[in-house]
Amino acid sequence: MAGHGLTRTMVIWVPDWPVTAAAVATGRSPDEPIVVLEKGKVLATSAAARAEGVRRGQRARDAQSRCPELVVLKYDPVIDARAFDPVIACLEAITPGVQVIRPGMCALKARGPARFYGSEEAAAEKLLDRLETFDVPGSRVGIADGPFAAEQAARASSARTRVHVVPPGGSPEFLAPLSVDLLEQPELTDLLRRLGLRSLGAFAQLSGTEVLTRFGPSGAFAHRLAGGADDRPVTGREVPPELTRALDFEPSVDRVDQVAFAVRAIADELIVRLTELGLVCTTLRVEVGTESGRIHEREWLHPRWFTAADVVDRVRWQLQGSGTATSELTSPVVRVRLIPDQADPVGAHVDGLWGGGPDERIHRALSRVQSMLGHGAVVSVVIGGGRGFADRQTLIPWGDPPVPARPPDQPWPGAITGSAGAGRWPTPAPTTIFPEPIPAKVFAADGAQVSVSARGELSGVPTAFSLLPASGPGVQVADSNKIHPITAWAGPWLSTERWWDPATESRQARFQFQTADTRAWLFTLHQATWQAQATYD
Secondary structure, X not given: OOOOOOOEEEEEEOOOHHHHHHHHHOOOOOOOOEEEEEOOEEEEEOHHXXXXXXXOOOEHHHHHHHOOOXXXXXXXXXXXXXXXXXXXXXXXXXXXXXEEEEOOEEEEXXXXXXXXXXXXXHHHHHHHHHHHHOOOOOOEEEEEEOHHHHHHHHHHOOOOOOEEEOOOOOHHXXXXXXXXXXXXXXXXXXXXHHOOOOEHHHHHOOOHHHHHHHHHHHHHHHHHHHOOOOOOOOOOOOOOOOOOEEEEEEEEEEEHHHHHHHHHHHHHHHHHHHHHOOEXXXXXXXXXXXXXXXXXXXXXXXXXXXXXXXXXXXXXXXXXXXXXXXXXXXXXXXXXXXXXXXXXXXXXHOOEOOEOOOOHHHHHHHHHHHXXXXXXXXXXXXXXXXXXXXXXXXXXXXXXXXXXXXXXXOOOOOOOOOOOOOOXXXXXXXOEEEEEEEEEEEEOOOOOEOOEOOOOOEOOXXXXXXXXXXXXXXXXXXXXXXXXXXXXXXXXXXXXXXXXXXXXXXXEXXXXXXXXXXXXXXXXXXXXXXXXXXEEO
């Protein structure tokens, strides 16, 4: 009954795809013991890592304790999706209508390929052979009524039997013994387990009306999946227009000006094609292949959009940065590829009525300096999350996406607060944060050093401070041993950081001081030691 009206679906699954994508991006072999981490937990493991007892969901420390030689890589969804695009294009070359479920897994209607190649099994074998020739080994295929059952069929296949076919109408019986955790609804599955419904078959036996009343629309949808009644259509992706432009040099070229002159033609082609589609490129990836076999890759951002002249400039700067200060290259160039990683509608970047667009002159000048000094030589500060101001700042190379190292939207117990218990950051943020805190002394009116009790009570009103001679970077020598009268102050704000770890637990009191020169300072008191952390210039 479940098979009537349902689409026969074929799901292609590449096991451990996040590991494969991350390993290739870092120049490693997927055969090594590798894990990919997301939010501090193992997202995916290689076969070698699983053989050592590493499992998905473990924390990095637990995984490394099981496999000391484990290679830990960070999950990057952009790299994951970008690496899967050529795989989809490979499949689309022999069958249209491929729908991407997630990187490493895609689906298509089984009817067309089955009629063309003679049967569903023959079509699946043809797709697997295609992936093998494209250097994507170990892929598997599941075929069933609907995408959910087909995905579980693909996961039920093995290295020896790489194609698992569930007969038409057989999805309910195939899904019945499987765990409810496959529904990927943690709150629902946790409740089902407490009710004693641990399998999809047990959940499917409930009345659909009762499930809708008790669990709502999301529960009713999960109930249909559990019963093999997945009526979701398989919709092939809209094939994006081919925007990548490549230029091969035969023979190879060893001068920057010659490469830049030749690149102008494909740069013009790229910009003309974008204009025809009503698009502009704001993120451009330039790949330069050399005779030595290396590929120099760099992602360039533009505050507005790239013109053909901008593209040529970026190629020239990248060549000069990877070569020498002269026009000679350390290795001749054999290939240049221009890939617009981000192309937006032109209407999203038009100037407002009164202007206000970004200053392209500044961006161009800093990008030029960066090309001469190196990618990390020109940086800008991005404010993120953390407990202290030094933790919050992230130095981002100029032109890279301004993504902080720590997410700012998460709670940070023990963070600096604007007022007692307010839980907010003081504004504005300090303009100068010392790389190393500067030891100091804070005095009361009678000359005694100020201390703070465990309850936040001060031994005296702060009236002056001095910086000790061992002053750190960013502080002038004249500030050392000099008495700075305090004209205004705020605090203390008590905070306990990492109280769950006795080895790194830290209890601090934070203050803000203002001196007669209108300069503001951020101070901390930790175990009777005063330190200057930053200044508000």
